[in-house]
Amino acid sequence: MKSDFIAKHWYASMYEKFENQTHDVDFLLRVLTEQTGNQPQNILEVACGGGRICVPLAKANHFVTGFDVDEHMLLNCYRRMSGLANIRCYQADAAISVWGVAFDLVVMAGNILINIESEIDYKEAQKTLIKNAAAALRTGGHLYMDFDLHNNPTARFNRLKESSYFKGTDELGTNGRTVSYGSVYDPITQICTGTGHWELTTNSGEQINITKCWYKHIPTQMQVYDWLSDAGFTIEHTYQNYTAEPIPEPIGEATNRAIIWARKL
Ligand SMILES: C[S@@+](CC[C@H](N)C(=O)[O-])C[C@H]1O[C@@H](n2cnc3c(N)ncnc32)[C@H](O)[C@@H]1O
Known part of the structure; x- marks a missing residue:
């Protein structure tokens, strides 16, 4: 067997073992309930990995599509979604693929903005993901972002x-x-x-x-806000560190995680 296959299989397995936190998923589910009531949403999760986020979304009765570039991570997602009829997943590179259209919600969580694997320039890839999210949403649909943001x-x-x-x-x-x-x-x-x-x-x-x-590429708060605005989003809510506190402008020392709820105009 090729070393690359063995290594990627090992990494996906370690990810499953060690990255199993649920507080960020619980927070997303709370925001979704607050912002959309309990109406089932048609959701796209970008870079869904092993399904840590998209499978609970499906279990909360949403219609979910997840994609990821790494087939070993996706295999764990596929295992986890067994028996759920309202979720599907597929392999694609977020920076160079078309994501589909008319979703109610695009989820870019799990710090994907700072963990993009791509052949294209990093900053361009970050902007591309935000633009692709806009293209994949219906007018009035929302983007949920959850990523690391540090003032220093x-x-x-x-x-x-x-x-x-x-x-x-x-x-x-x-x-x-x-x-x-x-x-x-x-x-x-x-x-x-x-x-x-x-x-x-x-x-x-x-x-x-x-x-x-x-x-x-480590973006500043203003860069992310500008990319969102350029892609046709208006920010409706921000949350600092999984609390109800909005992210201050400019961010302070206390900020380390940014959660953004933005509407496609
Ligand atoms: C930090 S993990 C997050 C996985 C999952 N969302 C979670 O929170 O558990 C980052 C994921 O992004 C995926 N990824 C990185 N670059 C990607 C790209 N260009 N297109 C699609 N997926 C990508 C990786 O394969 C990995 O599964």
Whole structure:
């Protein structure tokens, strides 16, 4: 079997094991109830991964479509949606695909804005996702965004220290850990660059080391607000750190998570 397959399978399995928080999903369900009553919505979740968010949406009686670029993550979503007739999922790259039309709600949660994997320029990919969300919505439909937002990215992302985020053994018997050596943030380009590797041992004892060099564009609050406005959205509500508190303008030290509810005009 190819090392890439083994590694991606292992990572998707570790994601399932360690990224199983529900507070953000509960918050989304509350906002949805507040903003739309209990009317079932036709929802698109972008980068749905293993279905941590889209499956509870389907269980809350919405009609849900989820897509993700990673087929190993999607396989976990497919397993989780067993028996639910009101959800489907498929594989696609959000930055280069057409998402469909006339959805009531597009969900871009789970910090996808800061975790886009794409061949195109990072900032362009961020703007493209927001534009694609507008194209996928009916007039009057809504975009729900949930992403990391910090008032001092230099302090947050300039850190050179070895750490391991995921560690464990998957269902195929692959054992391993992620190793990060930290990241550096350039305040002029707003690009954060990091390096590390995945250290894996297959079920037959073969060692696999996969180099991981990544970069992300860290947008400011105003950039995101401008991209939304350029794409034809009006922001109706903002929520700071999963509370009823709106996000202050400009954001302060207390802000680390931004949740935005925006209507397509
Ligand atoms: C942090 S995970 C979030 C998954 C899920 N939404 C959740 O919250 O559990 C990010 C997901 O984005 C997906 N992803 C990254 N870039 C993508 C792209 N260009 N198109 C589609 N999915 C993408 C990854 O495969 C991964 O499943």
